[in-house]
Amino acid sequence: MTRSTPAAGRTRPAPPELDIDLLLKDPEIKVIVTCGSGGVGKTTTAAALALRAAEQGRKVVVLTIDPARRLAQSLGLTELDNTPRKVPGVGGTGAGHDGGELLAMMLDMKRTFDEVVLLHTTEEKAQQIFANPFYQSLSASFAGTQEYMAMEKLSQLRDQLVEHGEWDLIVVDTPPSRSALDFLDAPQRLGRFLDGRMIRLLTAPARAGGKAYLKVVSAGFGVFTKVMTKILGNDLLGNVSAFVASLETMFGGFRERADQTYELLKAPDTAFVVVASPEPDALREASFFVERLQQEQMPLAGVVLNRLRTAPEGLSAQRAAAAAERLAELDSSEPAALLAAAALAVQVESAESAKHDQAMIVRFAAAHPEIAQRTVPALATDVHDLAGLRSIGAALAGS
Amino acid sequence: MPLDPSMPRLHVVTGKGGTGKTTVAGALAVALAEGGNRILLVEVEGRQGLAQLFDTPPLPHVEMRLASANGGEIIGLAVDPEAAMLEYLEMFYSIKRAGSVLRKMGAIDFVTTIAPGLRDVLLTGKIKEAVTRTKAGRPVFDAVVLDAPPTGRITQFLEATNEVAGLTRFGPIHKQSIGVTSLLHSAQSVVHIVTLLEEMPVQESLDAAAELTAAGYRVGRLIVNRARPDLVAAGLLSSTGAVDAELLATGLQLAGLKGTLAPALAVQMGEYAQRQRVQDEADSTLQAAGLPMSRLPDLTPPLDLGSLFELAHTLDVGSWA
Numbered sequence: 001m002t003r004s005t006p007a008a009g010r011t012r013p014a015p016p017e018l019d020i021d022l023l024l025k026d027p028e029i030k031v032i033v034t035c036g037s038g039g040v041g042k043t044t045t046a047a048a049l050a051l052r053a054a055e056q057g058r059k060v061v062v063l064t065i066d067p068a069r070r071l072a073q074s075l076g077l078t079e080l081d082n083t084p085r086k087v088p089g090v091g092g093t094g095a096g097h098d099g100g101e102l103l104a105m106m107l108d109m110k111r112t113f114d115e116v117v118l119l120h121t122t123e124e125k126a127q128q129i130f131a132n133p134f135y136q137s138l139s140a141s142f143a144g145t146q147e148y149m150a151m152e153k154l155s156q157l158r159d160q161l162v163e164h165g166e167w168d169l170i171v172v173d174t175p176p177s178r179s180a181l182d183f184l185d186a187p188q189r190l191g192r193f194l195d196g197r198m199i200r201l202l203t204a205p206a207r208a209g210g211k212a213y214l215k216v217v218s219a220g221f222g223v224f225t226k227v228m229t230k231i232l233g234n235d236l237l238g239n240v241s242a243f244v245a246s247l248e249t250m251f252g253g254f255r256e257r258a259d260q261t262y263e264l265l266k267a268p269d270t271a272f273v274v275v276a277s278p279e280p281d282a283l284r285e286a287s288f289f290v291e292r293l294q295q296e297q298m299p300l301a302g303v304v305l306n307r308l309r310t311a312p313e314g315l316s317a318q319r320a321a322a323a324a325e326r327l328a329e330l331d332s333s334e335p336a337a338l339l340a341a342a343a344l345a346v347q348v349e350s351a352e353s354a355k356h357d358q359a360m361i362v363r364f365a366a367a368h369p370e371i372a373q374r375t376v377p378a379l380a381t382d383v384h385d386l387a388g389l390r391s392i393g394a395a396l397a398g399s
Numbered sequence: 400m401p402l403d404p405s406m407p408r409l410h411v412v413t414g415k416g417g418t419g420k421t422t423v424a425g426a427l428a429v430a431l432a433e434g435g436n437r438i439l440l441v442e443v444e445g446r447q448g449l450a451q452l453f454d455t456p457p458l459p460h461v462e463m464r465l466a467s468a469n470g471g472e473i474i475g476l477a478v479d480p481e482a483a484m485l486e487y488l489e490m491f492y493s494i495k496r497a498g499s500v501l502r503k504m505g506a507i508d509f510v511t512t513i514a515p516g517l518r519d520v521l522l523t524g525k526i527k528e529a530v531t532r533t534k535a536g537r538p539v540f541d542a543v544v545l546d547a548p549p550t551g552r553i554t555q556f557l558e559a560t561n562e563v564a565g566l567t568r569f570g571p572i573h574k575q576s577i578g579v580t581s582l583l584h585s586a587q588s589v590v591h592i593v594t595l596l597e598e599m600p601v602q603e604s605l606d607a608a609a610e611l612t613a614a615g616y617r618v619g620r621l622i623v624n625r626a627r628p629d630l631v632a633a634g635l636l637s638s639t640g641a642v643d644a645e646l647l648a649t650g651l652q653l654a655g656l657k658g659t660l661a662p663a664l665a666v667q668m669g670e671y672a673q674r675q676r677v678q679d680e681a682d683s684t685l686q687a688a689g690l691p692m693s694r695l696p697d698l699t700p701p702l703d704l705g706s707l708f709e710l711a712h713t714l715d716v717g718s719w720a
Contacts, residue, residue, distance in 0.1 A: 038416020068599040312663035323654040340650025382598040
């Protein structure tokens with residue numbers, strides 16, 4: 001298929017089509033990550049992909065982050081729940097089913113963090129950590145924690161896949177970050193911090209036991225601690241210090257852990273699906289992300305250009321507007337004329353939107369001719385149920 | 400027109416990602432500036448959204464004039480957490496040239512990226528400074544508009560000072576936090592929420608409104624962005640919501656078009672009417688919250704300064720008091 005550019009009438013090779021069904025059926029693919037900026041339909045896309053894969057016979061677990069209420073309900077999710085639960089109405093063993101299954105879960109950031117702590121320490125020590133005010137704010141609200149925990153959950157789900165085979169495909173939604181790149185960067189940033197030089201300094205008092213600390217710090221460190229104490233106040237410094245010290249004894253190597261998960265994303269059994277809407281901001285984010293994946297040699301399956309507004313062909317906005325004017329001149333109150341006037345007004349609006357969206361995706365395709373792409377038309381209504389997700393899945397697959 | 404002194408001086412604009420809160424913040428700044436006011440428009444997320452909106456080069460961490468509006472002016476500021484931190488150190492502790500030592504130790508990383516609690520304290524601290532800054536006994540800015548973090552994070556952002564105040568019971572951060580917290584909770588500050596007439600943005604907006612109210616912040620207006628016009632009157636459709644394609648064909652012929660276009664246009668019209676119903680439902684859901692509302696049209700991109708003025712007029716801030 002070729003698409004002509006409006007400017008010069010030249011033809012450019014169109015980018016390859018993203019073949020979703022091929023991806024979902026590929027038994028070698030174990031992890032699909034959907035990413036993109038906020039408001040582009042990432043979570044819905046993840047859910048639709050997972051459902052489609054399940055109905056094609058795979059055992060799928062979908063990890064959603066902060067889904068819309070009705071979308072969550074359509075997956076049978078009623079609360080934050082860190083345990084994958086079977087989605088009713090999917091798969092089964094009767095006629096027409098081929099053994100597929102869909103499990104869904106919503107990420108509970110705090111509980112995931114608590115689980116990590118519990119997994120690596122004694123109950124008593126864990127309770128101490130949970131009671132630390134710094135831990136409480138770190139686990140509930142610090143930037144990067146959501147991304148870190150999404151990654152952590154992904155690696156847990158992956159371990160379960162490898163060890164127990166409870167599922168054979170994991171579909172992961174990514175947190176609604178300022179930037180899609182945060183998903184890749186935030187965990188390492190947090191890992192680096194928790195493992196870094198500064199933490200060692202902050203924990204020095206706890207490790208060296210108060211006074212001894214003063215002896216080991218050099219002049220440069222002296223300035224540093226003076227400043228930090230001034231900024232943070234002694235309480236916070238003490239809390240951070242106690243928190244980190246208790247973590248360190250149980251499982252140092254936060255960075256190592258973050259690095260490992262990051263490496264897993266480069267594995268050939270992982271596929272990234274980048275989602276964007278035909279808006280300048282969303283496409284810019286998608287471009288950044290795509291380039292980053294290429295740099296890091298992470299496996300990009302392709303880009304979904306979501307919520308494309310369309311209009312019937314054969315009547316441009318200009319011609320529709322001209323016809324509407326002719327109709328207005330007739331000044332007729334015939335039902336046929338009133339109906340046509342409204343239909344033409346809709347066509348003017350829709351054809352203009354469609355032209356804009358089309359121009360946006362042509363530009364994106366021109367900038368990324370080698371990346372597989374798939375456009376998905378905007379739906380008239382929001383998704384409330386499995387039927388809605390099925391139709392999005394079908395649109396994603398191009399059928 | 401001078402601003403009503405009873406109006407808030409800090410307008411925090413939030414919204415779900417993709418709802419156009421930066422555009423709305425820009426339009427609000429223009430609306431407030433018109434008639435001779437000096438308005439500071441601030442962004443804090445490092446996205447350079449203001450530079451794109453006003454078509455200027457990327458903004459440094461200094462105040463820059465973005466546009467003028469009928470005798471008023473809009474000054475832009477992209478707050479950079481690192482610069483805000485160094486500024487803060489200089490201002491409060493006369494610590495100069497601390498930057499390189501702190502960077503080497505990873506402290507800047509810590510404060511500005513890892514610990515958004517602290518980052519948000521610095522950002523809101525900078526905003527407080529701008530709101531309360533005076534020259535010769537008069538406020539330097541008649542109002543400050545903040546292109547704030549999205550709804551999912553807004554309460555946390557505003558609460559950061561509170562939280563840090565809780566973590567540190569003494570010390571300068573504690574003191575600073577209390578000053579910022581009291582400004583944000585005062586009648587001087589108001590939070591506007593930008594939404595689209597779609598299910599998820601509406602739900603998030605209402606959740607955010609409830610959360611903000613519970614945390615003691617004043618929610619100002621719900622601003623509906625990119626509302627599609629109502630083009631299909633209910634009477635034009637059958638009782639099941641369908642469009643009579645034959646009747647439409649007759650109408651199209653009256654307009655000098657081929658009747659064969661009718662089936663496709665009828666389907667499209669039916670879908671448009673369905674979207675309209677979804678929009679109307681979303682609008683009623685929002686109205687039920689009992690907050691004042693503004694509605695902005697869906698302008699054809701690309702947006703330019705002219706579009707901002709158009710949106711500014713639609714906002715009609717004169718009637719907000």
